[in-house]
Amino acid sequence: MTLPTIIVPGYLESAIAYRPLEISLQQLGFPTLTVPLRRRDWIPTIGGRPITPILQQLDQTVKQALQEYNATQVNLIGHSAGGWISRIYLGEQPYGTNIWNAHPLVATLITLGTPHTSQERWTRKNLDFVNLNYPGAFYPSVRYVCVAGKTIFGERRRGGWLAYSSYQLTCGQGNTWGDGITPIAAAHLAGAENLVIEGVRHSPRSPGIWYGSPEKFPIWGQFLV
Template identity: 35%
Template sequence: MLLVWWTPITGEALSLLALFLIGGTLSLIGHSAGGWLARVYMEEFGVSQISLLLTLGTPHLPPPKGMSGVIDQTRGLLDYVEKNCSKAVYTPQLKYVCIAGRYIQGARLFGNSNVNANAAVPIEDDLQISEVAVVKDMNNSTPNSPTFRARFIGQGYKQVCGQADVWGDGVVPEASAHLEGALNVTLDGVYHSPVGSDDVSRPWYGSPAVVEQWVYHLLS
């Protein structure tokens, strides 16, 4: 199992880093699966030297069971995390900050959803890096007829949360990236991965203008 080798290696690395701390604490940042792997590390090695866990587009919640067409892509790992890891908190001693991207709304595979899959998400940014973060598909679809792209992405969302016609970052649904008890933040127009992204028309969590929207949590 992935966790068998991952947590000892990470624990050794962070233990070495902690040697350089003099009365300080560590902040952990995890993107996608890295967020719940960080939670496993915190559970197994403790949080005495950790003051912040910040996750970016992490699918925290296990997919629903017994739903037709839904296959647990993590093979039970998220069930393990939910059952064995501590609940999220937001206290002066330890802060969980869960950041989701709201890039595109998915659609059901068959039938029409109440979705305008071509709707653009404006980016409110002083740098004006882009007018929109979701580029309209140039085809003959109408607002009541979801595009193939929205249906395809919707099937990915369904594997994660059981619903296709929800908003997300193109991979992880918005609701799945948030945790009860954490400070939950949604950033408009943010795509999940650096693969297929760019800093102008499709920024991801690591794009400079997006980093500016969450990096202050490391300094507070």
């Protein structure tokens, strides 16, 4: 049976950016929904505040998919922050006033360019919670697939400054490879099936090829079967 798939957008991103990927997945036979986020939905989470509003919409979308497709489990595709947000959703520890405990509902979690670690003080509030309570590929019943991009080497020179600064803020080292935003070192988890794809940029709004482009999707899409 092909399980329904839920796409979880990255930080400050709206669902519309993932529509091409959603359509591609549907055409390949994967029933797919994207958490229907708008950019303004992220405003309450700015500054390291709890991402509870996003988790609530994720939970509603999962329940919708389970009912619509008469399924008992889903697959999650978390892009960027959507990956570590999904890890909170899987968990059974209280997050604020909520306990999501969704790991029995998730067969596979695929993260695309997710910064699973960060040195940035606001992001660390949430990521420290995730990594303290659910380190690595935490739930044996869930298949974790973590995809990193090897596209831009961070350097202190023209063309490499943005990547350098982002990598340094994320993993503490600027001179390394990544997708232009997330370094490889931060995009992988201990115990997961960790992949590196060359030539992909971080965001669906980036020029050129990103993780969800038709040229690269088959590399990680196989894990949805």
